[in-house]
Amino acid sequence: MNTSLHRTTILRVALDVPSAISARGEVTSPNHTLFDYTWHGAAEVGQRVIVPWGRQTVMGLIVEHSDHSALEPARLREALAVLKDVEPLPSRWFELIGFAARYYQRSFGEVALPALPALLRKAGAYQLNGPVPNSRGMVAIEKKLARWLSSAAKPPPSSPTTVLMPTEARELSEEQKHAVAAICASLAPAIGASAIAPRETPKPWLLFGITGSGKTEVYLHAIRVALNQGQQVLVLVPEINLTPQLERLFRARFPHARLSTLHSGMADGERAMHWLAAHRGQADLLLGTRMAVLTPLPRIGLIIVDEEHDPSFKQQEGLRYSARDLAVMRSQQEGVPVVLGSATPSCESWSQVQRGRYTKLTLTTRAVQQASLPEIRLIDVRRKPMLHGFTEDLREALDQRLQREEQSLVFLNRRGYAPVLCCSACGWISDCRRCSAHMVYHKSDRQLHCHHCGLQAPINRACPDCGNTDLAPLGRGTQRVEEALLEWFPQARIARIDRDSTRRKGTAEGMFAAVHGGAVDILVGTQMVAKGHDFQNLTLVCIVDADGALFSQDFRAPERLFANLMQVAGRAGRADKPGEVLIQTRFTTHPLFAALTDHDYVRFADAQLAERHEAGLPPYSFQAMLRAEARTLDAALKFLATAREQAGPLIDEGGITLYDPVPMPLMRLANLERAQLLIEAAARPLLQSFLPAWISALQALRTGVRWHVEVDPVEI
Numbered sequence: 094m095n096t097s098l099h100r101t102t103i104l105r106v107a108l109d110v111p112s113a114i115s116a117r118g119e120v121t122s123p124n125h126t127l128f129d130y131t132w133h134g135a136a137e138v139g140q141r142v143i144v145p146w147g148r149q150t151v152m153g154l155i156v157e158h159s160d161h162s163a164l165e166p167a168r169l170r171e172a173l174a175v176l177k178d179v180e181p182l183p184s185r186w187f188e189l190i191g192f193a194a195r196y197y198q199r200s201f202g203e204v205a206l207p208a209l210p211a212l213l214r215k216a217g218a219y220q221l222n223g224p225v226p227n228s229r230g231m232v233a234i235e236k237k238l239a240r241w242l243s244s245a246a247k248p249p250p251s252s253p254t255t256v257l258m259p260t261e262a263r264e265l266s267e268e269q270k271h272a273v274a275a276i277c278a279s280l281a282p283a284i285g286a287s288a289i290a291p292r293e294t295p296k297p298w299l300l301f302g303i304t305g306s307g308k309t310e311v312y313l314h315a316i317r318v319a320l321n322q323g324q325q326v327l328v329l330v331p332e333i334n335l336t337p338q339l340e341r342l343f344r345a346r347f348p349h350a351r352l353s354t355l356h357s358g359m360a361d362g363e364r365a366m367h368w369l370a371a372h373r374g375q376a377d378l379l380l381g382t383r384m385a386v387l388t389p390l391p392r393i394g395l396i397i398v399d400e401e402h403d404p405s406f407k408q409q410e411g412l413r414y415s416a417r418d419l420a421v422m423r424s425q426q427e428g429v430p431v432v433l434g435s436a437t438p439s440c441e442s443w444s445q446v447q448r449g450r451y452t453k454l455t456l457t458t459r460a461v462q463q464a465s466l467p468e469i470r471l472i473d474v475r476r477k478p479m480l481h482g483f484t485e486d487l488r489e490a491l492d493q494r495l496q497r498e499e500q501s502l503v504f505l506n507r508r509g510y511a512p513v514l515c516c517s518a519c520g521w522i523s524d525c526r527r528c529s530a531h532m533v534y535h536k537s538d539r540q541l542h543c544h545h546c547g548l549q550a551p552i553n554r555a556c557p558d559c560g561n562t563d564l565a566p567l568g569r570g571t572q573r574v575e576e577a578l579l580e581w582f583p584q585a586r587i588a589r590i591d592r593d594s595t596r597r598k599g600t601a602e603g604m605f606a607a608v609h610g611g612a613v614d615i616l617v618g619t620q621m622v623a624k625g626h627d628f629q630n631l632t633l634v635c636i637v638d639a640d641g642a643l644f645s646q647d648f649r650a651p652e653r654l655f656a657n658l659m660q661v662a663g664r665a666g667r668a669d670k671p672g673e674v675l676i677q678t679r680f681t682t683h684p685l686f687a688a689l690t691d692h693d694y695v696r697f698a699d700a701q702l703a704e705r706h707e708a709g710l711p712p713y714s715f716q717a718m719l720r721a722e723a724r725t726l727d728a729a730l731k732f733l734a735t736a737r738e739q740a741g742p743l744i745d746e747g748g749i750t751l752y753d754p755v756p757m758p759l760m761r762l763a764n765l766e767r768a769q770l771l772i773e774a775a776a777r778p779l780l781q782s783f784l785p786a787w788i789s790a791l792q793a794l795r796t797g798v799r800w801h802v803e804v805d806p807v808e809i
């Protein structure tokens with residue numbers, strides 16, 4: 094480490110730019126991912142650095158330093174400031190970021206910089222003219238952190254849900270005991286203890302337990318042991334809305350542990366503070382959504398991914414990563430156990446168990462003695478009259494629950510009032526003018542909303558095509574269902590929980606608390622209500638329409654539907670009262686429903702995997718997607734065709750298939766036409782060696798078309 098002030102050091106800096114791109118005036122270093130700057134002074138690897146980039150000033154991260162550069166001295170620019178307000182990022186974090194960058198085909202900086210909290214990567218926040226570069230934001234964060242440290246282990250805030258929360262550790266069932274023992278045996282020795290024998294990195298655990306089987310209780314026991322060993326624990330959950338209740342549970346169970354949370358609903362300052370507490374080893378438990386997976390944790394000892402199958406672990410913009418996969422990767426790198434928990438594991442994880450790469454731990458019964466799995470009944474809507482999308486069966490069942498003073502959940506995975514507004518005279522429908530999608534009719538604000546690009550427009554008084562004033566909403570969303578229920582059951586207390594009704598911070602929590610507290614008779618909701626919540630008095634779940642996803646193009650749609658329905662169904666009958674689930678469908682003989690009514694995930698998953706094996710789909714092949722967007726579809730498709738030609742010489746060896754470029758399912762989004770090209774490989778290494786060469790070739794094309802490559806793509 095050169096700290097001499099007399100010599101000039103060369104800093105190799107990672108910036109948030111694609112690998113081969115170089116702003117005017119800058120030259121990339123030989124490996125094309127780091128940029129050389131001169132610096133006269135002390136600097137350590139892992140520190141942040143402010144550097145000029147073209148005409149801008151940007152934040153970078155020192156990855157290497159050296160005493161010479163391959164570049165001509167005249168072309169080297171000087172770094173503006175090396176920041177010492179945050180301790181250098183450790184080498185293990187660099188390994189994790191490096192892995193993610195290689196795996197997802199991004200430059201190191203494209204992964205590293207966005208992984209830092211926004212406040213720590215804003216070059217503009219720093220005053221550079223004083224003796225030490227300083228940022229008022231950082232000063233405030235340090236103050237906040239100092240306060241947090243003196244007050245961090247507070248008692249759980251009181252809230253209606255706390256009453257229902259088991260704050261005492263439970264006597265574990267035999268299956269739970271076995272799972273806890275297995276996980277704990279795989280923990281690394283306590284921090285500070287000297288290792289007696291070299292340890293093998295434990296295989297990932299798949300905790301497969303039906304809803305209500307007590308998976309959370311297993312996590313809690315394992316977490317306690319890891320905390321007692323002085324280790325940090327990372328817990329990932331799919332939804333922001335699940336954090337408050339888990340947070341309270343953790344606080345109640347571990348009053349002396351310092352708990353940090355990280356999710357996208359937090360203010361920048363708060364996020365930076367929690368990140369810093371984790372990075373400095375001051376936080377013992379880190380609870381967060383997918384973004385938390387890249388947080389540095391010097392004492393990490395255990396990783397838990399709850400609801401590991403959930404699609405929201407996949408980031409769908411920027412670095413398109415799977416937090417679940419990175420969590421597994423990280424556990425292997427750090428040599429610590431990872432627990433993937435689910436009632437309906439992803440097909441990927443299930444096949445890893447079959448291949449012997451993951452170890453399965455099973456919980457087969459509901460934890461609460463009297464609780465049993467709900468009875469799932471299919472209602473054949475082909476033979477029944479419907480009113481506002483409801484059969485008599487559903488209405489009667491709801492009425493019964495009202496009379497018994499039990500709660501019901503009406504599930505419909507479509508928000509808004511109606512998915513489209515339609516002219517009965519000429520057939521005009523409310524299309525978004527910027528997307529190939531319909532505008533959704535929202536009655537509450539009397540607006541049409543595009544759920545894809547966010548465009549809003551007032552509801553048309555008359556048909557823009559023929560002038561007819563009789564425009565009718567077609568189909569139904571949660572708002573319309575709520576309206577119908579209010580009409581049928583005027584005495585009932587009805588609450589709707591979806592993204593629209595919970596836009597303001599804290600609303601969702603308040604509404605869930607009202608349901609827990611018994612202030613709601615009928616809960617109407619989208620998949621926001623399906624996850625995690627353990628409603629004690631809920632005995633009926635109505636699924637209004639499950640058919641939409643049955644025949645989707647997307648090969649993952651059945652898996653998602655099954656998981657979704659299983660999860661919603663799991664909300665019923667969690668305590669001592671038996672639960673019932675009614676599903677309206679036109680396809681009562683579909684095999685998915687047969688497995689569902691038997692609560693037989695294993696049969697379903699095995700059948701899915703057999704189908705995918707037959708068709709050569711993941712996890713039996715390895716995919717990447719090249720997506721392009723342009724003003725015209727033609728331009729996007731042309732780019733992809735050229736890209737396909739470029740691949741020719743790179744795939745001589747075989748084992749890689751490039752499909753024809755096609756328009757994306759949602760072809761036009763916010764006035765951009767989008768197309769995609771699927772790449773499929775017989776083995777992961779083939780894909781991983783083909784992509785970098787191909788991407789370099791594409792970068793050299795320098796077309797005006799915007800494009801990106803997604804590894805392990807999922808449909809959007």
Ligand code: ADP
Binds near residue numbers: 263269302307461627
């Ligand atoms: P899951 O996470 O598998 O859906 P939970 O961990 O939420 O299930 O457990 C469901 C319910 O069972 C909770 O109310 C929990 O307190 C209770 N529970 C869990 N384990 C036990 C146990 N060993 N004995 C009694 N109740 C338990």
Ligand code: ZN
Binds near residue numbers: 521556
């Ligand atoms: Zn018309």
Ligand code: ZN
Binds near residue numbers: 526545546548763
């Ligand atoms: Zn739109």
